[in-house]
Amino acid sequence: MPKELMDGNRAMAEAAVRAGCRYFFGYPITPQSEIPEYLSLRLPQVGGVYLQAESEVSAINMVYGAAGAGARVLTASSSPGISLMSEGISYIAAAELPCVIINVMRGGPGLGNIAPAQGDYNQAVRGIGHGDFNLIVLAPNSVQEMADYTILAFELADKYRNPVMILVDGLLGQMMEPVEFKEEPPKQFPKPWATTGAKDRPRNIINTLFIEPEELERLNLKLQEKYEQIKQEECRCENYLTEDAEIIVAAFGSCSRIAKAAVEEARELGIKAGLCRPITLWPFPEESVRKAAQKAKACLTAEMNAGQMVFDVRMALKDRIPVHHYGRMGGAVPTPGEILAQIKKIEVQING
């Protein structure tokens, strides 16, 4: 396949179709609206269904239904819309149904604005809704990765019978870069649990109501066992220039691109900086973060929020070294120069 120039939102939408997704339910909100716009044209071409619901609450319950019937199904929204979906997402996780949810984050809290931000990190990695559950959260940082990880998201969702979130922001959603779609067919998984009509087999039941505490505890234990397995098998992380790094910059998503430029500029100045980029935000790649920081004397998280990833980085590093934070909020995007200034400040602190 030749490369195409595409924005991140459309690349994720096209990748979903290639992953075998035939159902999209959502409600428009900037900066993700290119996804429903694209799928409203594309899904009917492949015999799929595009449906604009009357609200996000309704959309996520349509996703619940389609997932229960065994379909590959997608919804997408942006920060406030994702908050509205949280009850339904908890039901989907409890019913152990696979689906993919894209959050193209915008400035918050509240109605906020439509500029890029990363303020929904905690919401995404701490389960989003009520009860003990986790989403698998993927954080791509380029248009190519947005396409690749959308396909991966559908595979992981089916493999673990768990909702998967792709957490990006308006910058990645709107940015155009070359993207190449692979020709290989996506992995498929049998779904004997799906409610597809009970002809010649006992009926399947999808339910999240368990009156007896012991029964609900059994479900919880089963979920926890699954989450443990996901933690063991699915951590992903990219470490760049970290082998000899004295200062580790930890960043994810669009901010990791900016941090990468800052790390390169620091290296040109002779500062031993490296970049640690978690790709799965849940499960958090603790081993890789520790490995990146083997020789480090300090860590800096660079995020477009108030420091939401700091806790996870500190837990991973067990507070062996200080973890600083630099962040912009409300839709403001840091420059490489701003992050470089922080790296220089830390360099002075550790090396005098």
Next chain:
Amino acid sequence: MHHEIIIAGFGGQGILFAGQLLTHAGMVEGKHVSWIPSYGPEMRGGTANCSVVISDRGISSPIVTEPTILMAFNGPSLEKFENRIKPEGFIFYNSSIIKRDPQNPKASSYGVPVNEMAEGLGNSKVANMVMLGALIEITKIVSPETLLLSLEKALGRRKKNMLSLNEEALKAGREYAVQRLK
């Protein structure tokens, strides 16, 4: 080769389209490329800008803070970005409506009367193509042949009738650069 470009002007001047075209041509020529719009509740007559990176090496940050090239289609855009240009950078500005020289002695500045030239070709909307023509002639950032291929692809079948006019506008911009700017 590594260029970071900001294209800025009024909404409706084809700012974002010009950026996409340049980005696509860069990709066709095997370069690493990225394009970011200043997306927002934009409207015709409001301000619009986009950031383009075209490079021989992988692009770390697609955010452009110190461009090597500025294409300013109106006064406010020149004012906003002229002092951020890297030394030995380029400023291309719309001299039809910007009646002063850019205030950056370290950059090479080129005024092109793109509005008048586009109107001379019969359609004010191709001012962006005139400017792109001048840009590629001076900087050689992509070849005119590739840019034409990208233009053909971008216009598609539906707007194929617009191809020759856009092609003429590119050519006019290049010729202006050869005769008046070099």
